[in-house]
Amino acid sequence: MSQPFQTPQDAEDAYYDALDERSVDHMMQVWDDSPDIACLLPMQPFIHGSAVRDMWRALLQSDMPIDIHVRHVRWVEIDDIAIHYVEEQSRLASAQGTPPPVYAVNVFRRRGDAGWGMILHQNSPSPPPPGSAPPRV
Amino acid sequence: MSQPFQTPQDAEDAYYDALDERSVDHMMQVWDDSPDIACLLPMQPFIHGSAVRDMWRALLQSDMPIDIHVRHVRWVEIDDIAIHYVEEQSRLASAQGTPPPVYAVNVFRRRGDAGWGMILHQNSPSPPPPGSAPPRV
Numbered sequence: 373m374s375q376p377f378q379t380p381q382d383a384e385d386a387y388y389d390a391l392d393e394r395s396v397d398h399m400m401q402v403w404d405d406s407p408d409i410a411c412l413l414p415m416q417p418f419i420h421g422s423a424v425r426d427m428w429r430a431l432l433q434s435d436m437p438i439d440i441h442v443r444h445v446r447w448v449e450i451d452d453i454a455i456h457y458v459e460e461q462s463r464l465a466s467a468q469g470t471p472p473p474v475y476a477v478n479v480f481r482r483r484g485d486a487g488w489g490m491i492l493h494q495n496s497p498s499p500p501p502p503g504s505a506p507p508r509v
Numbered sequence: 510m511s512q513p514f515q516t517p518q519d520a521e522d523a524y525y526d527a528l529d530e531r532s533v534d535h536m537m538q539v540w541d542d543s544p545d546i547a548c549l550l551p552m553q554p555f556i557h558g559s560a561v562r563d564m565w566r567a568l569l570q571s572d573m574p575i576d577i578h579v580r581h582v583r584w585v586e587i588d589d590i591a592i593h594y595v596e597e598q599s600r601l602a603s604a605q606g607t608p609p610p611v612y613a614v615n616v617f618r619r620r621g622d623a624g625w626g627m628i629l630h631q632n633s634p635s636p637p638p639p640g641s642a643p644p645r646v
Contacts, residue, residue, distance in 0.1 A: 404587070406587050408585035408586065408587050408592070409585075409587075410592050410594070410614075412594075412612060412614065412633055414633075414634070415635075415636045416636050417636055418582065418583060418594045418612060420583060420585050420592075420594075445555065446557060448545035448546075448557050448558070449545065450541070450546075450618065451618075453590060453618060453628065455545070455547050455557075455616075455628070457549075457555045457557075475549060475555060477547075477549065477631055479592075479616060479629070481587065481588075481590060491590065491592070492592055492614070492616070494631055494633060495633060496549055496551075496631060496632060496633045496634075497552055497633075497634060498552075499552045499553050
């Protein structure tokens with residue numbers, strides 16, 4: 373891993389590598405150097421600022437198993453903002469089998485020579501099979 | 510409603526007003542003038558670019574009932590980016606009763622004199638009561 377990240381994809385790869393490696397140091401480097409970063413994990417309260425770093429520090433140092441396979445689906449760039457959309461598939465089976473994949477939206481910001489950093493990570497449920505449910509606003 | 514929106518809150522208010530009014534014109538004004546805006550409604554596929562405008566046009570012109578109460582929870586601003594986090598509570602009861610609230614994260618971008626526009630709307634489930642579930646990455 374090298375800082376600064378030259379592309380949003382470099383920062384995103386580093387995010388998932390940090391999860392794989394359970395590396396607190398690398399995870400800290402991924403996030404933008406701002407007090408206002410934000411994170412919303414599945415079925416968890418929204419957190420922002422230093423709570424994001426505290427949460428990741430605690431989570432990576434815990435004994436909670438993590439094994440995520442990532443499928444890159446789409447990315448968009450608007451000036452110095454990049455929105456990356458991936459599907460995260462946990463490979464950890466439980467008594468209920470392998471859970472369905474979840475969407476993750478990762479938003480990055482470029483800050484000149486400081487390169488790209490993550491400012492938002494948010495998970496959402498993946499949709500049911502097409503045609504099985506009407507949209508809800 | 511007046512354009513350009515001077516604050517992210519002005520743009521967000523206009524978004525929910527456009528829902529209330531079912532106003533396609535107002536909804537179109539809320540979104541940033543970029544081909545790369547993105548939207549993820551509950552249990553729907555991720556859409557971006559012109560598909561966002563097409564989806565809202567169709568949805569607001571449909572007969573799908575919409576009645577959302579919004580609770581503003583938190584917002585953060587990072588230079589020309591604003592991340593707003595709200596809880597959306599549908600007031601439409603079904604056979605199963607009133608659905609639980611969902612989180613929405615609205616991301617806005619400031620483009621100089623063009624003011625603030627929405628670049629991302631994403632919904633996520635609200636969490637269960639505290640202590641009832643461990644975090645999932």
